[in-house]
Amino acid sequence: MLIKCPWCGDRSLAEFSYQGDATIIRPSDPLSLSDNQWNEYLNLRNNPKGWHDEIWQHLNGCRKHFKARRNVVTHEIADTKPMDGSLQGGRS
């Protein structure tokens, strides 16, 4: 697989490290959450068939984190963006 780092361009999968679900935002005030809400943030993840928005790190490269929209069925990557960018395409 090739993954396009927003800073370095197309690089081999071996340079990257998967870092989780990009749709999960860490709560700004965890202490205000109930046990259930905290559990949901900490442990529960959706696993839809098809497109996922993910966080990847270019670990053996520039080491920056970025977002990728990847289809977990076909391994197609529709888009990659810096963490503050918004992903395009892929969904149908």
Added chain:
Amino acid sequence: MNNPQIPQYRLPEGGRIDRSRPLSFSFNGRAYVGYQGDTLASALLANGVHLIARSFKYHRPRGIMSAGSEEPCAMVTMRQGSRIEPNIRATQIELYEGLVANSQNCWPSVNFDLQAIINKVSRFLPSGFYYKTFKWPKFLWMSYEKVIRHAAGMGKVATLPDPDHYDHMHAYCDVLVVGGGPAGLMAAKSAAASGARVMLADEQAEFGGTLCGRAEKISNKPAMDWVARVRDELAARPDVTLLPRTVVASYYDHNMLVLNQRTGEHLPTAEGFTPRQRIWKVWAKQVVLATGAIERPLVFGNNDLPGVMLTGAVQTYISQYGVLAGKNAVIFTNNDSAYDAAAHMHDNGIKIAAIIDNRKQTSPAAQKLSDRGILIFNNHVVYQAVGSKHVRGVNISPLNENGDKLSGGNIKIDCDLLCMSGGWTPSVHLFSQARGKLRWHETLTTFIPEKSFQQERSAGSCKGVWGLSDCLKGGAKAGAEAAKAAGFTKTRALKTPAASNHDMGDIRALWRVPQPPRSQTKRFIDFQDDVATSDIELAAREGYRSVELTKRYTTLGMGTDQGKTSNINGLAVLSEELGKHIPEVGLTTFRPPYTAQTLGAISGPERGGHFAPTRRSPVHDWHVSTGASFMPAGLWMRPAYYQQPGETMWDAIYRETKHVRSHVGLVDVSSLGKIDLQGKDSAEFLNRCYINGFAKLPVGKCRYGVMLRDDGMVFDDGTVSRLAENHFMMTTTTAKAGPVLQYLEYLLDVVWPELDVHVVSATEQWCAIAVAGPKSRELLSRITDIDMSNEAFEFMGVRQGNICDVPGRIYRISFSGELAYEIGVPSDWGLHVWESLMTAGKDLKVSPYGLEAMSILRIEKGHIVGAELNGRTTADDLGFAAMISTRKPFMGQRSLRKPALLEGERKQLVGLISLDGKTPIPRGAQIVVNPDGPTPVAMLGEVTSNCYSPHVENHIGLAIVKRGRQRIDEILWATSPLTKQRVRVKLCSPHFIDPQGERLRG
């Protein structure tokens, strides 16, 4: 080689071999002669050798069935000694001078195999036999397995290290063409004409594919002339890479393919810089699959006898190698391709005793042979081959009206060669690995590519196109399309030369040749795994419906040939048994690799010392020169102890330990992780990362910190020093240096991007030396301009200054519990500083100590390491509750309120001491109340660290024990059923030395 005799099955001329270069080789200890350009298979056939191997399960005699990588029978063990390699197809071994090959799976010899008795009792060995028979009683399985493994041998592997080297290459191209036959060559030519970067790979030594083994013409000249011209044109282009002897084994996501090039297999030994094999990882923008087709065997009685061959292979042996596989042939077919073959064989002097065709009508192709006076039996079948170690004749019979039974009237025909053609199966392996969708083609009776999934297209016979002219045209078109899709938009398909265009005629499917009533003769489907029709019939009777399960139950297609000749036949027989249409039953999944790959090639140069990098401290050479024994810590090589003459290992370790407590020692701690943090929000960031406060840490001080994961478990511990207002240095454990940096980077990129902090690993930039012991201050005061007095340089202070004339830092921290300092200097000066310390401290008896002594010192002090930081312990479990800040948020804070972390039964860190004063505490032992109690014995916890303590003069340990802190002074057992050791232990505080910390501060 002088004056070799031309063997009797070798034609006097013709073929792609070089008769001026005879090669001697040995098979099963006998000497033979072949020629440059031969394969082992062709050279053996030329010498009249047909019996090559014994079969996997029944030890039946097996010969050579094909001329390519589909070969399921002729498996041999190649080479000798450290280069010995089993299960190599004789059809793919290029002959070289001095080649040594041997039959496998037979004892004492292939001609007289004692285990062939199995064949006589084979009806007692149906599919699932091993599962059914040997599964009970369970305890005997181990001994059954040994016997079965011996009986079902697949050759022997080398037990010596592999002396050869293997290479890995990475490559990028616009168009990768797989297969160098007519379609592939034309595709490469078309793609290259546009200027695209093209790679062309073919598994044979010579390009041409099927053309190498046929008497075809292109533009009215021998087809191989055309092949040579195209190959030379391609070779002359700088953007074209030609890869002969290269099998494209695997097709992965994003058009990444893995190729195996046999760079040295055709040489006696691959010498110099030539690797034995090379793996290519190729990222191709577009791929053309021109992988050809494989002829199918027909499924009749004794179809595995040596001398029963695929018809196309017999042609290949004539045209490519000038070898006759026999002199008196019977041909058995269900399609027209065999008639071209028959004419070819007849032209070269093979007598055609008869052609047996299950189709009712004589086709036009057949008519031509009939005109030559060759006997053709339509609507007949060969139902059995006859012979013991080689085919001697065939029994043929007419079919009934439906074609599902013999209608009587047997005829026996003598022959020494039986050619079979059951139609052709396109090689869709790579197409299917790339997740392309296949479609069942009723008239071709096979699966063909329907819809591509990745950036690839098929051309030629792998797409079900048989005629040569059509294959050339299809190749030209596919090559142009691929180049266009890769961005070379003006590409056009090149014109193709004139060529024949024979197809296969109408095929009459014949999946199982009917047998006479009560016949026990086996009809093989998968020759490599000895799977016969009866096995699939049995599986269907026993209720198997899924093709994937039937495959595993019967082992159909599970050999190293991956069922290249057996997949469709097996599937068809299962479908007939289930009364279903073939596409309803479905095809088994094609998985990489296309042909078996050696482990040597896969590991490539990454073995031995090259498997992983070795990390060495800047002082490494000094450790080596003083005879240190090393132990690996992750990738690091760290000194374990420094043995002196006359000392045992333990003598050295205990001497080093005691020396630190009484004098002064040096330990190289360069492998500890060091992370440099800068930026105006660094203090705030650290505050959020650690359970304890860092915002108010003054410049010139360091602090011990504990870091949690967000789930509340301890992640790592270490010290942080404030070097300037916005400049910090963090240390981590050796093992967590990488993960902690990654975690900090994640927090800064993803969670708090608004913080102005930069983090970078400084582990390799700094050499770190711990100086520990009561004389450490005295030693350091001699080599630095920093004021080392207790008043000026307090415990947990950090100073920057000159150390042995080098700018560096001194941290007053202690891991051993003694008065201690840690020196940091730039790595290039590490050795200089270490040596200067050894010189300056000679009269203080300064002495190095290793990891073993350091480990004892830290256990005595109750410091935790990876064994305690095991991802399941909380700060409170480890005794750090008092450090947890209540005045700020930090990572993992919310999880500390999780019910599971608050419950009173959690395991806590305690010390252990051996009750009798002499029995060691076993590593990893369980803490229990009564090891002899009724099972299961309740486990209260486990020993995490253990050692003999010279300071306590007893065996001590650290353990994680349920409600441990409330159990201090309790007497329990530490028991290790694994090592059958047990000891009574008393629980105590984990601080065995100086619990008040007076030594540190003195």
